[in-house]
Amino acid sequence: MTPVRVGVFGLLGSGNLGNDGSLEAVLDYLRAEHPEAVVDALCGGPEVVTARFGIPATRLHWYRGEYRTASRAGSIAGKGLGKLVDAVRTAAWVRRRDVVIVPGMGVLEATLPLRPWGFPYALFLLCASGRLFGTRVALVGVGAAPIGKRPTRALVRWSARLAAYRSYRDGLSRDAMREMGVDTSRDEVCPDLAFALPTPQTGTPSDPPGGTVCVGVMDFHGSDDDRARAEEIHRHYLDGTTRFVRTLVEDGRPVRLLTGDACDAPVVASILDAVDSPLVTAAEAASLADLMQEMAAADTVVATRYHNLVCALKVGVPTLALSYAAKSDALMAQMGLAAYCHPARAVDADRLLEQFRALEQHSAELRRTLAERNLVAVRQLQHQFTALTSALFPAADHAHALQESP
Structure with a gap:
């Protein structure tokens, strides 16, 4: 069988440890459950992602100054041209993949300063390209929140609608998408993906507390x-x-x-x-x-x-x-x-x-x-990954079921 081609997408390798932790959790899942998959990334910091996680990576935006304030005519023109180039680049990248996973992150929220033509536009291009070319796009354990500004809200709403699979890191996120007009009846809620990462050995706390x-x-x-x-x-x-x-x-x-x-x-x-x-x-x-x-x-x-x-x-x-x-x-x-x-x-x-x-x-x-709540979170994430396999890798899930049957 031809290996499944899996892309991961987001502001990964850009200096945010939470985003990279979500990526790490998804890569651990893929390597454990789908070792045959060929994985690469379309992301903010491709050099960092390749060096740390050992997968090929492509820069998310053609224009390198995408997230800097454009004040001169040249930078404004560069950003404008970049939107057109990114539409073509994103579509070409999506078309060559069977599955694209957006791992965690607050991709459906604007709880921090955000311009609609930055990442919300990039996410819309991804989900629209997936629908156009039949590539399954999964928003896995993502965060969402009510959005006041109309352009950003529209891009986020359509991105969610066009995705083939959605799950959220809390009930508030699912409620926010429902309020924005997305049918969430089949969407799941699971703990943040970082809860699936290995837990280091804890130290011995002071009794009573008085340490660091x-x-x-x-x-x-x-x-x-x-x-x-x-x-x-x-x-x-x-x-x-x-x-x-x-x-x-x-x-x-x-x-x-x-x-x-x-x-x-x-x-x-x-x-x-x-x-x-x-x-x-x-x-x-x-x-x-x-x-x-x-x-x-x-x-x-x-x-x-x-x-x-x-x-x-x-x-x-x-x-x-x-x-x-x-x-x-x-x-x-x-x-x-x-x-x-x-x-x-x-x-x-x-x-x-x-x-x-x-x-x-x-x-x-x-x-x-x-300690009790962490055990519950791990079990819920195991269920999340099982559901993800069924939704995105039906052939592998069927083969696994056959192996398990007597």
Whole structure:
């Protein structure tokens, strides 16, 4: 039989550890369940994806300055021409594949600043090409959220409608797509794909907690609807987080600053400079595995980025979310920590400290809860991958069923 040709698609290899972690989980699934598949990528950082994951990769956008602000006539013309070239490039790439998987990521949301003719347009080209050429496009464990701006909402809605398979990382995402006019009656909800990654050995927590606190920070400027207040939101977030870290240091607690995207580095630098203490250090994590190793050695985690939260919860460490979107609240509720969310848009260092102390008081109980919830998440993801095989690889699923029959 001819090997199945599988493409993976997204802003992969672009510096976001969560996106790359979702890719890693899908590649682990493909290698375990479909080792015969020939896999490559159309992605944001092809050199990084090839070097790290060992698969061929092609650049997502023809115009290399796609995500830089266009101010000169040349760059504006380059972006415009790039839209036309990308339509042809994407169609040609999709046509040569049997299956394309979009692994996780918040591809159907605008909870961070987003232009409709950037990634939403690229996703629409992918799904439309799949429908045109009969290539099965799967949005697997993706995030979605209500979108206010009409062009972005239209592109996202049509992308979802044109996909052959959809599953979501939480019920809020499925509800959001239903409200946008997508028939979700056959769509499944499963935990975030990163919960399928290997879990590192956890450390021995202090009793009572008094050891390292991991603080995951973010270059946070609000959502796509907050552009007018972006700098104000960022300043408030940074000031509140810095004050919280300073208070921990005054209590003698070591603090380890973590990021989840290359763009978060200036926030780390600002906090290090403002607090100026040997008790505050910064980690250089290159993957979700690195983040999990850092968090597994901590007593407690306070984090903003969604996949920082996933990593902390996955290694079973009591976690407090600086929540910037409903997806963070949903994740915390799913894992039994709904009471430990604090709004990233309005960080109140005093209130945050109260919640932090309450979290540590219930540390032992919360670790038991997380252990139970993680077992459930693993079982749900096993079911997700079985469903994915049935939907995208029917021949392989049939062959497997024959092998299993007496």
